[in-house]
Amino acid sequence: MQALQLDAIHQPATVRDVPTPTPGPGEILVRLHAAALNHRDVWIQKGQYGGIKLPCTLGADGAGEVAAHGPGVPADAPALGARVLIYPGLRWGHNPKAQAKDFVVLGMPDPGTFADYIALPAEYIRPLPAHLSFEQGAALPLGGLTAYRAAFSRAQVQAGERVLVTGVGGGVALLAAQFCAARGAEVWVTSSSDDKLARAQALGVKGGIKYTDDNWVKTLVQQAGGPFDVIIDSAAGPAFNALLDAAAPGGRIVFYGGTLGAIPDLPPAKIFWKQLSVLGSTMGSPQDFENMLALVTEKQLVPVVDEVFPLAEGEAALRRMDAGAQFGKIVLKMG
Numbered sequence: 651m652q653a654l655q656l657d658a659i660h661q662p663a664t665v666r667d668v669p670t671p672t673p674g675p676g677e678i679l680v681r682l683h684a685a686a687l688n689h690r691d692v693w694i695q696k697g698q699y700g701g702i703k704l705p706c707t708l709g710a711d712g713a714g715e716v717a718a719h720g721p722g723v724p725a726d727a728p729a730l731g732a733r734v735l736i737y738p739g740l741r742w743g744h745n746p747k748a749q750a751k752d753f754v755v756l757g758m759p760d761p762g763t764f765a766d767y768i769a770l771p772a773e774y775i776r777p778l779p780a781h782l783s784f785e786q787g788a789a790l791p792l793g794g795l796t797a798y799r800a801a802f803s804r805a806q807v808q809a810g811e812r813v814l815v816t817g818v819g820g821g822v823a824l825l826a827a828q829f830c831a832a833r834g835a836e837v838w839v840t841s842s843s844d845d846k847l848a849r850a851q852a853l854g855v856k857g858g859i860k861y862t863d864d865n866w867v868k869t870l871v872q873q874a875g876g877p878f879d880v881i882i883d884s885a886a887g888p889a890f891n892a893l894l895d896a897a898a899p900g901g902r903i904v905f906y907g908g909t910l911g912a913i914p915d916l917p918p919a920k921i922f923w924k925q926l927s928v929l930g931s932t933m934g935s936p937q938d939f940e941n942m943l944a945l946v947t948e949k950q951l952v953p954v955v956d957e958v959f960p961l962a963e964g965e966a967a968l969r970r971m972d973a974g975a976q977f978g979k980i981v982l983k984m985g
């Protein structure tokens with residue numbers, strides 16, 4: 651089979667022939683039709699990720715068809731030929747509050763989804779919601795899981811609340827905006843691009859502003875009619891302090907990434923005087939994944955696919971993500 655592999659950091663990823671995996675006891679072999687990029691794949695390539703072990707097939711997100719069952723696969727597992735997607739982590743464990751110590755994201759160090767086939771324990775293979783294509787299904791798992799847990803399991807977003815999602819062009823951020831709007835929240839966004847703000851509005855977002863504008867917090871709070879009950883962010887860094895001003899008294903700020911690095915000079919009084927809750931969130935449990943798939947199915951939500959690249963052009967897809975040019979998820983197509 652073909653796989654997109656990274657041999658060393660700061661090197662282009664290349665497609666090559668590798669052995670097709672054989673499903674072991676309790677495992678399912680999935681013939682992948684599509685996979686999606688996450689910023690993690692770029693961080694690994696740049697050497698900015700913990701515990702890098704190379705060479706490796708990258709990719710946490712995938713959708714395809716069940717190609718074979720290993721011995722002892724449970725009777726209720728997806729049948730041969732079933733359309734499926736993949737839970738994008740391994741070994742979350744039994745604690746809904748946090749992942750186990752040996753939890754890892756799929757695709758480094760274990761072989762990932764940027765390949766024609768993947769073999770995984772049956773528990774990680776879930777039915778693909780019927781209204782989604784393989785490309786749309788591949789765009790969902792890691793981003794949808796992270797967005798769902800941050801918004802609902804951690805920040806407890808409620809219908810009618812005013813929610814701000816920063817950097818809406820991001821894969822996770824756009825899904826968070828779609829999910830919160832579908833649950834009846836009033837969603838506002840920021841972005842670096844007027845075009846992305848307009849596209850987000852077409853998906854049910856009330857409005858937005860460029861985070862590069864001077865005094866964007868003041869202007870957006872005025873537009874929105876008040877500060878935000880919940881803020882969902884992945885930039886952190888020096889941009890984080892502005893979020894403390896954008897939050898309503900008693901508000902919750904949840905963040906799942908640190909694209910801009912450490913948060914300098916965090917003024918304690920802005921957090922304690924405003925009674926703010928600052929929450930961290932990472933990926934999500936298998937139960938978060940089930941809940942996310944149920945929401946997507948109930949509301950017939952469709953992840954936004956930015957651009958589809960053939961697997962052989964995976965390096966160009968990684969460069970598109972690195973440039974921040976995308977709106978939604980960048981997808982690789984196999985075969």
Ligand SMILES: NC(=O)c1ccc[n+]([C@@H]2O[C@H](COP(=O)([O-])OP(=O)(O)OC[C@H]3O[C@@H](n4cnc5c(N)ncnc54)[C@H](OP(=O)(O)O)[C@@H]3O)[C@@H](O)[C@H]2O)c1
Binds near residue numbers: 689817840843909
């Ligand atoms: N903890 C977890 O489980 C988890 C899961 C997934 C991702 N992450 C992390 O979360 C971050 C986003 O991941 P992703 O896969 O969604 O990446 P992505 O698709 O590459 O999105 C990154 C987005 O960040 C936005 N951004 C850049 N500078 C910003 C700023 N100053 N203020 C606000 N937004 C800014 C941009 O939005 P615009 O294009 O709109 O300008 C950009 O599109 C990464 O750091 C990633 O490692 C963590």
